Amino acid sequence: MYRFAAETRQDVYEVEALFDLCFAPGREALSSYRLRDDVPPIRSLSLVARDAEDILSGAIRFWPVTIDGAVTLLLGPIAVHPTRQGEGLASDLVRLSLDRALEAGWQRVMLVGDAPYYQRFGFEKLEHVVMPPPTNPDRVLGRSLVPGAWDSVTGEVLRWAGQRLPGD
Structure with a gap:
């Protein structure tokens, strides 16, 4: 049994250590990390899972990005x-x-990952969205959280520039 909670500032070092353990050295050189530089994760959606002994067992993070002005979540x-x-x-x-993202008013989410794994969550290849x-x-890959959320969203994925976020 796991307890799920929004990631707090006290969790950051443990979460980073988990990511270091699970991913290859140099993970921060990936292009998706350029979109995260100096942008804080969305804490209310970034979750940690702890076991009965309060040991960190898993974590997920989300970041805001824009695509031709469309506010979008980047999972990962x-x-x-x-x-x-x-x-x-x-x-x-x-x-x-x-x-939680849907409840907070987000419309769309994207990620860079393996389609066979993420298809079970409703993610599909984004034909007209370009990552660095x-x-x-x-x-x-992307998923609409509300019908039609990806309709006419095309272009480059850009770093967050501090606009208002859904749920703010």
Whole structure:
């Protein structure tokens, strides 16, 4: 059994250590990290999962980005401690955080990831959305949280410039 909560400032170092454990060295060199530079994650949607002993077992983060002026959520990273993988915790984190995003008024979410894994959550390849290079365009996926949210949203994904966020 896990306890899910919004990530707090006290969780940051533990979450970063989990991401370091679960991802290859140099993860911060990925193009998606350029979109996160000096932009705080959306804490209300960025969740941690702790076990009965209060040990961090998983975490997911979200960041604001824009695409041709359309405010969009960027999901990632998401990680589950190696000793907890295979228990469905990542799925729980994705589903719970997407439910919270919808409740908070977000319309669309995107990520860079494996389509076969993320299709079960309703993500599809975004044909007309361009992540900074060297991102593989086949890994740029999106999901509408409300009907038609991706209709006519095209262009480059840009770093957040401090506009008002849904739910603010």
